[in-house]
Amino acid sequence: MDDHRYHDGCIRNIVKEIMRECNAKKIHVNKNFVLFLTQMLLLDPNWGIDENFFQQRENVQCFVKYVIEKIICKQDSVKVVTLRMQFYFTCSIQNLQYIIDITRMDIKNRLKVLHDDILAHDKVDNRQNIDTLYKKIIYYICFLSGLGNPEVFRVFEEVRVALKSIISDEDLKDFANKSKNEKCIQLEYFMKIVSGIRLFNKYCDKGGQGITNLPYLVAQSLDVLKEKSEDSISFIAKKVNLLVIAVKKSYSFQSSYRSYKMCLQNTLRFNESLRLPDIHYMQNLLVFFKQYEMLVKRIEVHLDVIFNRCDSTLNEIEDLMKTIYDTVYMKIGVLAEIVFPLFEKLWLFWEKFQNETFVIARLNEIMIELFAFSKLTGFHKFDITVTPTHESALSIDNVSVNIISFNPEIKVIRNCISQYKLQYLGFCCWMLVETDGGLIPGNTKMGIVKYHGRYYAFSCYEAYYMFYKNPSMYVNGVLELGRRHPELINLFHLQQDLQKCSNTKKLMKAKLEIKNREDKQIETEDSQESYIDPNYKWNVWDLKREVLIQTNLLRCKTLSTQTIKTNSQNNIRTQTYNTEKAVACQTPQDITTQVPKPSVFLHGLRSRKDDKQWKIDLTLFEDDKECLS
Structure with a gap:
C-alpha cells in the first residue's frame, strides 16, 4: 500500500514538472490530461522511473522532454487526438451521476437568494406578511421542481391551492418561527408534496398546468x-x-x-x-x-x-x-x-x-x-482511392481454411463463435505485431483459438501458423506494442496486463533473421576469337583439284639454276646544313583611355539663411583641358 502511494506521489511530481515546463514555454494543456498520459506511459518500465524518483533525475528529464515534444506539442497528430478523445470520453462517461448532482446544485445555487429570503422571513403577524411568504414559497417550489412558470397565473393559482391544502395559515406561522435547519427540511418536504399533488392532478386531467409530458x-x-x-x-x-x-x-x-x-x-x-x-x-x-x-x-x-x-x-x-x-x-x-x-x-x-x-x-x-x-x-x-474489388475487408483470405491444433494449450473452436469475447476486438494479433499496429480483422470462418482462457481470431492460416508456433511471443508482442503506442491501451484494454508485467522490461525477444543459402551452378559460354581462314575451301571439288595437281608434281623434275651477281654495296655520304631561321612577331600596341574625373560643387551650404542652394558641375573633359593648357 505504501509503495502504491509512493508511486502516485511520483506521478504527481512528474506531472507538476511537466506543467512547469509547459507554463515556461507558454503551452496550454489540461493538467488532468497530462496525468492521464503519464499514468499510461509509465506502464513501460523501460523509462527507468520507479519509486527511487529522486535518484533518477536524468530519466525523469528524458520522460518530461518526450511528453512535451512528442505529444503535447503535437496536438493535431492523429495519435494525440486519439489520446485526447479517450481522455475526454473517460472523464465524461464516468461522471454521469456527477452531472446530475452538479445540475441540481446549480439550480439550488440560482435559487439561493430566494431560499435564504424564505428562511429569514420570521414576521407573519399580518395578512400581508403571510401572503408574501406564501408567494415566495410558491415561486421556490415551481422553480426547484421545474413544473411550470409561476409567472403564469394558472400555474401560480394551482400551486397556491396545492400548498394551502397541506399547510394552513397557522402552520405557516409555526414554520416561520422554526430554526433555519428545520425550515430547510420543511421547505424540501413542501416541494415534494405539492409537486406530487400537481402530477396526480395532471394524471386525472384536473390540473397540471405548465407540466410538460x-x-x-x-x-x-x-x-x-x-x-x-x-x-x-x-x-x-x-x-x-x-x-x-x-x-x-x-x-x-x-x-x-x-x-x-x-x-x-x-x-x-x-x-x-x-x-x-x-x-x-x-x-x-x-x-x-x-x-x-x-x-x-x-x-x-x-x-x-x-x-x-x-x-x-x-x-x-x-x-x-x-x-x-x-x-x-x-x-x-x-x-x-x-x-x-x-x-x-x-x-x-x-x-x-x-x-x-x-x-x-x-x-x-x-x-x-x-x-x-x-x-x-x-x-x-487525405485522399485514399481504392479500386473496387470483390475482396472483403473483413478477411485477408477468401478461402475458408479449417485450422487444427495438436497443442493441448491451444484449443480450436468452430461453433457458437459469437458468444465468445475475442481479444483485441477480433483483430489478428499476429498482424498487429507484424505491421506495428495495423488493424486487420480476423476471419472467424476458420475458427477461433482459446489460449490461457482467452479467445483469439486470425486473418489467415499463415497468421495462425505463426501464432501456433509461439503463442506467448505474440501475446507479449501486443503488450510491447501497447508500451510504444499508448493509444492502444484503452482500445484493447491492456492496462491490467501491462501492470502485471510492469517489472519486465523485455516482453518479446528480437527475431533472428535466418539467412537462406542455396548451391547453384552457373555456366558461361566460351568466348573464342573470331578468325576467317583465307585459304578455306568449302567445295569438295576444289580439294580434289588440288590433290590432282600435287599428284602430278610427283612426275616432274627438279632443276637448279644460278644467275650472275648483279648488285653490290656502295658507301654514299650526305651532309646536312643548319636550317634555323630567325622569325619575329609583333603584338598590337597597348592603348589606354582616361575618363574625366567627376567634380561637383554645392554652392550656398554655409553662411546663408535662405534655402537657395544650387549645384555646380566642375567636371573637366579632354577638350576643356586642352583649352586650359
Missing part, C-alpha cells in the same frame, strides 16, 4: 439520439472498411524457412503516390476511427440502459397513480400520514425522469464533441 420527450430524445448514433456508426464503418483495405494492400506476405512475415510493398497496388509516412498515418487513422466506433457503441449501450430505466420508472408511476387514485377516490378526507408519502414517492419517480434528461443532454454533447475530434484528424483532406 416528460416521458414522451425523453422517449423522443432517445429515438433521435439513437438514430444519430446509428448514422455515426454507419459513417465510421465506411471509413474503417476503406482504411482496412488500404492498410491490408500496403503489406504483402514474405515467406522464409518455415516462417512468414509481413513486408511493406515497394509500389502500392491501389495508390502509387503514397509513401511510408502515409501508411503510418492510415494505420493511426484506423486506430482512431475504431476507437471512435467503440465509444459511440458505448453511448448506445447507455441509451439502452436509460430506455430500460425510463420504461421501468414509467410503469412504477402508472402503478403508483392507480394506488393514489384508489386511495383518494370517492373519499371526503384522507389522512395525511397515508396519502402524503404516496405523493412524495410520486415526485421521486418524476425526479428520476428529470435526471435522465440531464444524462441524455450530456450524451448528446459527448456525441458532438467526438465528431469534432474526428475533424481534427484531417481525414477529409
Whole structure:
C-alpha cells in the first residue's frame, strides 16, 4: 500500500514538472490530461522511473522532454487526438451521476437568494406578511421542481391551492418561527408534496398546468439520439472498411524457412503516390476511427440502459397513480400520514425522469464533441482511392481454411463463435505485431483459438501458423506494442496486463533473421576469337583439284639454276646544313583611355539663411583641358 502511494506521489511530481515546463514555454494543456498520459506511459518500465524518483533525475528529464515534444506539442497528430478523445470520453462517461448532482446544485445555487429570503422571513403577524411568504414559497417550489412558470397565473393559482391544502395559515406561522435547519427540511418536504399533488392532478386531467409530458420527450430524445448514433456508426464503418483495405494492400506476405512475415510493398497496388509516412498515418487513422466506433457503441449501450430505466420508472408511476387514485377516490378526507408519502414517492419517480434528461443532454454533447475530434484528424483532406474489388475487408483470405491444433494449450473452436469475447476486438494479433499496429480483422470462418482462457481470431492460416508456433511471443508482442503506442491501451484494454508485467522490461525477444543459402551452378559460354581462314575451301571439288595437281608434281623434275651477281654495296655520304631561321612577331600596341574625373560643387551650404542652394558641375573633359593648357 505504501509503495502504491509512493508511486502516485511520483506521478504527481512528474506531472507538476511537466506543467512547469509547459507554463515556461507558454503551452496550454489540461493538467488532468497530462496525468492521464503519464499514468499510461509509465506502464513501460523501460523509462527507468520507479519509486527511487529522486535518484533518477536524468530519466525523469528524458520522460518530461518526450511528453512535451512528442505529444503535447503535437496536438493535431492523429495519435494525440486519439489520446485526447479517450481522455475526454473517460472523464465524461464516468461522471454521469456527477452531472446530475452538479445540475441540481446549480439550480439550488440560482435559487439561493430566494431560499435564504424564505428562511429569514420570521414576521407573519399580518395578512400581508403571510401572503408574501406564501408567494415566495410558491415561486421556490415551481422553480426547484421545474413544473411550470409561476409567472403564469394558472400555474401560480394551482400551486397556491396545492400548498394551502397541506399547510394552513397557522402552520405557516409555526414554520416561520422554526430554526433555519428545520425550515430547510420543511421547505424540501413542501416541494415534494405539492409537486406530487400537481402530477396526480395532471394524471386525472384536473390540473397540471405548465407540466410538460416528460416521458414522451425523453422517449423522443432517445429515438433521435439513437438514430444519430446509428448514422455515426454507419459513417465510421465506411471509413474503417476503406482504411482496412488500404492498410491490408500496403503489406504483402514474405515467406522464409518455415516462417512468414509481413513486408511493406515497394509500389502500392491501389495508390502509387503514397509513401511510408502515409501508411503510418492510415494505420493511426484506423486506430482512431475504431476507437471512435467503440465509444459511440458505448453511448448506445447507455441509451439502452436509460430506455430500460425510463420504461421501468414509467410503469412504477402508472402503478403508483392507480394506488393514489384508489386511495383518494370517492373519499371526503384522507389522512395525511397515508396519502402524503404516496405523493412524495410520486415526485421521486418524476425526479428520476428529470435526471435522465440531464444524462441524455450530456450524451448528446459527448456525441458532438467526438465528431469534432474526428475533424481534427484531417481525414477529409487525405485522399485514399481504392479500386473496387470483390475482396472483403473483413478477411485477408477468401478461402475458408479449417485450422487444427495438436497443442493441448491451444484449443480450436468452430461453433457458437459469437458468444465468445475475442481479444483485441477480433483483430489478428499476429498482424498487429507484424505491421506495428495495423488493424486487420480476423476471419472467424476458420475458427477461433482459446489460449490461457482467452479467445483469439486470425486473418489467415499463415497468421495462425505463426501464432501456433509461439503463442506467448505474440501475446507479449501486443503488450510491447501497447508500451510504444499508448493509444492502444484503452482500445484493447491492456492496462491490467501491462501492470502485471510492469517489472519486465523485455516482453518479446528480437527475431533472428535466418539467412537462406542455396548451391547453384552457373555456366558461361566460351568466348573464342573470331578468325576467317583465307585459304578455306568449302567445295569438295576444289580439294580434289588440288590433290590432282600435287599428284602430278610427283612426275616432274627438279632443276637448279644460278644467275650472275648483279648488285653490290656502295658507301654514299650526305651532309646536312643548319636550317634555323630567325622569325619575329609583333603584338598590337597597348592603348589606354582616361575618363574625366567627376567634380561637383554645392554652392550656398554655409553662411546663408535662405534655402537657395544650387549645384555646380566642375567636371573637366579632354577638350576643356586642352583649352586650359
